[in-house]
Amino acid sequence: MFKKLHTIRVKPRQEIITEIGNYCHQNGITSGIIIGIIGSVEEAQLNFLMKLPGEYENVSYQGPLEMVCAQGSIALKNDETIIHIHAQLSGKDICRGGHLAEATVFSTAEVIIGELDYQLWRQTDTYTGLNELIY
Amino acid sequence: MFKKLHTIRVKPRQEIITEIGNYCHQNGITSGIIIGIIGSVEEAQLNFLMKLPGEYENVSYQGPLEMVCAQGSIALKNDETIIHIHAQLSGKDICRGGHLAEATVFSTAEVIIGELDYQLWRQTDTYTGLNELIY
Amino acid sequence: MFKKLHTIRVKPRQEIITEIGNYCHQNGITSGIIIGIIGSVEEAQLNFLMKLPGEYENVSYQGPLEMVCAQGSIALKNDETIIHIHAQLSGKDICRGGHLAEATVFSTAEVIIGELDYQLWRQTDTYTGLNELIY
Numbered sequence: 001m002f003k004k005l006h007t008i009r010v011k012p013r014q015e016i017i018t019e020i021g022n023y024c025h026q027n028g029i030t031s032g033i034i035i036g037i038i039g040s041v042e043e044a045q046l047n048f049l050m051k052l053p054g055e056y057e058n059v060s061y062q063g064p065l066e067m068v069c070a071q072g073s074i075a076l077k078n079d080e081t082i083i084h085i086h087a088q089l090s091g092k093d094i095c096r097g098g099h100l101a102e103a104t105v106f107s108t109a110e111v112i113i114g115e116l117d118y119q120l121w122r123q124t125d126t127y128t129g130l131n132e133l134i135y
Numbered sequence: 136m137f138k139k140l141h142t143i144r145v146k147p148r149q150e151i152i153t154e155i156g157n158y159c160h161q162n163g164i165t166s167g168i169i170i171g172i173i174g175s176v177e178e179a180q181l182n183f184l185m186k187l188p189g190e191y192e193n194v195s196y197q198g199p200l201e202m203v204c205a206q207g208s209i210a211l212k213n214d215e216t217i218i219h220i221h222a223q224l225s226g227k228d229i230c231r232g233g234h235l236a237e238a239t240v241f242s243t244a245e246v247i248i249g250e251l252d253y254q255l256w257r258q259t260d261t262y263t264g265l266n267e268l269i270y
Numbered sequence: 271m272f273k274k275l276h277t278i279r280v281k282p283r284q285e286i287i288t289e290i291g292n293y294c295h296q297n298g299i300t301s302g303i304i305i306g307i308i309g310s311v312e313e314a315q316l317n318f319l320m321k322l323p324g325e326y327e328n329v330s331y332q333g334p335l336e337m338v339c340a341q342g343s344i345a346l347k348n349d350e351t352i353i354h355i356h357a358q359l360s361g362k363d364i365c366r367g368g369h370l371a372e373a374t375v376f377s378t379a380e381v382i383i384g385e386l387d388y389q390l391w392r393q394t395d396t397y398t399g400l401n402e403l404i405y
Contacts, residue, residue: 009270036206038221040184048362049310068221068232069206071306071339086308088338090232092183092194097338097360107263128377135279144405171341173356175319203358203367204341225367227318227329242398
């Protein structure tokens with residue numbers, strides 16, 4: 001179940017994943033759901049999984065672009081906190097989404113985190129070559 | 136934390152943001168998370184932030200288009216309730232998302248609101264020129 | 271309100287809606303919110319609503335494609351459990367979203383379900399020709 005809901009604003013020129021990581025560190029959050037992120041970005045990088053195990057292609061997008069939505073989770077792999085986010089970006093001429101590698105805020109990013117009262121864990125999966133949820 | 140979950144259907148030809156506003160007014164909701172909206176629209180307008188402070192470009196889309204997903208929040212700016220939603224639209228030939236300015240339902244819009252037990256507030260930010268979450 | 275949160279991983283080559291259905295059956299879930307799904311698919315089919323009542327066009331997409339996000343619900347129509355999901359897919363060259371008809375996992379699908387403590391119901395709506403939420 002959710003233990004606490006956190007409503008955060010990431011500010012212009014800040015990198016979103018870094019700021020979420022800092023917030024989690026400061027607040028002792030090691031397990032949670034990224035319920036949503038909306039805002040706009042001045043630059044972002046998405047990863048697209050091309051082949052298994054683990055071959056990604058990284059593509060950079062220049063903003064301003066809307067961050068339409070995002071979903072993900074906060075989990076531990078051993079004692080490392082892993083924040084896994086997929087995000088949808090769009091302008092009037094382009095629209096792409098994928099694994100969020102990096103995103104710098106243009107105007108704002110409104111992040112909703114649902115902290116969990118149970119621990120999510122990840123481990124390397126030899127078939128996918130990625131850090132997968134243990135389930 | 137969530138105080139209550141609300142599951143609403145907005146019906147054909149109704150405008151989604153207006154109906155969410157009416158529902159919030161009738162149920163005394165001034166603080167919440169838009170967890171999701173799925174359905175289809177017969178017409179919608181998205182805003183794309185182009186320059187700071189606050190220069191949007193508004194683009195109209197003729198449906199029928201799927202409303203793939205949406206995220207956002209309900210907050211107060213002084214005593215005004217502000218509903219901020221980003222939505223993703225798609226047909227088989229086009230896909231765009233952004234700040235939802237207006238959307239008229241085609242078949243349905245299934246809206247999930249998580250009412251909060253703490254108040255979200257907005258205020259004008261002089262740098263972005265927009266109503267930003269106070270954080 | 272949420273009764274329980276479920277965090278599931280659907281594995282490579284499994285079909286996502288089937289696996290969510292199996293999980294719900296095994297865990298007695300008949301009412302809930304699909305808060306999110308992220309991952310990647312090797313094949314997926316989306317439905318696009320074209321005309322009312324109920325005329326969909328079905329389009330197949332070959333992956334690998336990112337599953338950027340998804341939203342939806344679990345409800346009963348009489349004694350039948352109906353899982354209604356809209357999903358956003360994207361690669362570096364294409365991006366589409368819509369009513370998820372079928373999706374086979376490439377690397378993973380991380381599914382977050384918020385089980386509800388009240389029952390959601392659907393019934394056929396003669397105007398839309400679809401199973402709509404009773405509200």
